[in-house]
Amino acid sequence: MKHNLNIQPLNTWINQAGKQPLVISGPCSAETEEQLVATAHLLAQTGKISALRAGIWKPRTRPGEFEGIGSIGLEWLKRAKAETGLPTAVEVATAKHVEEALAAGVDILWVGARSTANPFTVQEIADALRGVDVPVMVKNPVNPDLSLWVGALERINNAGITKLAAIHRGFSSYEKSAFRNEPMWDVAIALKTLVPDLPIINDPSHITGARDLIAYVSQKALDLDMQGLMIESHIDPSVAWTDAKQQVTPAALSDIIDHLALRKPEVRNTEVNDKLHELRNQIDKIDDLLIQKIAERMQIVEKIGNYKKDNNITILQVNRWDEILQKRVGYGKALKLSGEFTEKLLELLHSESIRKQTEIMNDEAGQAKEKLTHA
């Protein structure tokens, strides 16, 4: 299913000339004029950066932390831009931020993850953008809700902003993991599937929260055909006022970029394309067989459901289900399938089997309710 947004291609609003891939970089927070301008110069000297980012209004989870230097930072950004020629980007969270940033000549605005999660805030920002021709990037909401992300993009787009991109910065989770914010790549893939023309920029700094993982996540983002990277950098990350662990020096950033492998969605080589085509034909045949076999399995489930109904036997049979899980996961492992994958696949089959049998067991009212909950 496709979703239509009125969007201009990325290269109409950000100059990527000679720079592969597209990278936006700069400090998490503008701290002092010297820190920002010096970082900007070092970034510009790498010749690998398309825009300079800096947070000047910082939404912080807990009170008492540094909440951004505020409007004075806009003056520093102006100077950094005048001296380096780099376009500038800041986060905006209120109509006032939008007005001030535009008045200061900021080139690109972005909406942060906490703001995207709040439609009132997004609408306020969208209303402040009406009649303005400025590029806007929308970070994913903190929770993995694709509709909320698309909704925010729609609100900005409906205000007339066509220079639009999404930023994938990962999602909050209660459980501790190697990442600061779980990438949940599937959500970004779903967005790309839904709105193929929308550029997606990955933010490995906020996903990882740790500079050592930035290269790995950046490579994965590019391999998922994302259009660019937003990576935080600081002239001296060890003394950064915010997010010190995830910032890199401009030199380290340059090194990360140099080691990224650039792959294209398509190549023009006929031999390569023929081989891909042949392999995809094999996959198509196997997928057809899989669907056929799943349908056959479901027909047997139906028979079991009817038999259970006639003999008053419960639908769920924990021991049988457990036996299936153990055996098939083991079998899968022997065939080099990960246990986690086989388990997920079986769970999907089992829950559909339970649903089907519930349909068979229940009266019409029950069936209608089941249908509603699965609609």
Ligand SMILES: C=C(O[C@@H]1C=C(C(=O)O)C=C[C@H]1O)C(=O)O
């Ligand atoms: C099909 C049955 O009902 C349920 C579904 C199962 C399945 O789809 O394999 C297994 C056990 C039961 O929880 C059954 O009892 O065999």
